[in-house]
Amino acid sequence: MFKIGVLASGGGTNLQAVIDAVKSGVIKGEIVSVLSNNKSAYALERARVNGIEAVNIGRKQFSGISEYSKALASHFLERETDLIVLAGFMVILGEDFIKPFRNKIINIHPSLIPSFCGQGFYGLKVHEAVLKSGVKVTGATVHFVDENADTGPIILQKAVDVKDYDTPEILQKRVMEEAEWKILPEAIRLISQNELVIKDNIVRRKK
């Protein structure tokens, strides 16, 4: 069985999309653990009500990001996790987390990378920047995670229209519904079925 771990800090709507895709059989796998840095993250509650292990490991009980990264890596290594999904996880983990899971960590970002990504671009801030710039198209990106923020190989992207008089909240909702909740489960499905190859930092379907 393909084992999926999820890290989330907030409401966990992307986690819900993954849970739904597992339940419906689109993803042939199992979510083995949902971990949050935030004990009141609703993502943990979503895990519990679906019979999935829900774990809170706070950042502050560790002396540094390296120690925290090691603890989280151990957590998922112990569970023989095949893929770790960052679904709105608000702590930037260090190489102690990333190295043991090379090409086995994916992230969802609410813009079309390379636009509106990198340091400081998270959550509503992304959509605020999008609206301030006046672009007419935005979207979401699922990518493998490397040592830098939002630069790993891109797996899937989906475009979403920006509409006149959008607010950041309205745009965020549209990007979630039309892009994030679709491409995140689809990326997990492709990885779990071993359908992708990475070459020269580019992700393609196997021929």
Next chain:
Amino acid sequence: MFKIGVLASGGGTNLQAVIDAVKSGVIKGEIVSVLSNNKSAYALERARVNGIEAVNIGRKQFSGISEYSKALASHFLERETDLIVLAGFMVILGEDFIKPFRNKIINIHPSLIPSFCGQGFYGLKVHEAVLKSGVKVTGATVHFVDENADTGPIILQKAVDVKDYDTPEILQKRVMEEAEWKILPEAIRLISQNELVIKDNIVRRKK
């Protein structure tokens, strides 16, 4: 009658899309002049066969970009041009051209600005950079022209899928067919019918 001027350096396929939209009545206006820096640009031939003034004004006969910019501005001012369309024009004009036509010059760029734009990003180079980056979505942008490269207010954008094993040439063709040839005539139609407002560098439809 709404008077349109076009600047082009190459094959003029975007010019053709505008000619077609005028002929079919989608754009209620007239192309008063097509000007190229390149005397063998096929865009000039497209103008001639459609009974449109075709003018070659080379860059090298002028001492500097300022003089060239003034000459081109005079050309279109004499023709009482309401809108100037940069349709693959490979010379970056100075403020002597832009000032007399504030918010009356538009450009088409073959990517989703702010990605893959600015200095060095033109023609096939854009699509080469897109493919090298591994993004899965690109597109085209029509924007008003200001003093900097590719930074003026965005009028329309349209997304286009990048496919596995695309070449720059194949991707360029798809972006032209699915995006450029659609949004450029549509932007001209919106401007000619006075349907847009610009506020805080953002373009919106009038309510």
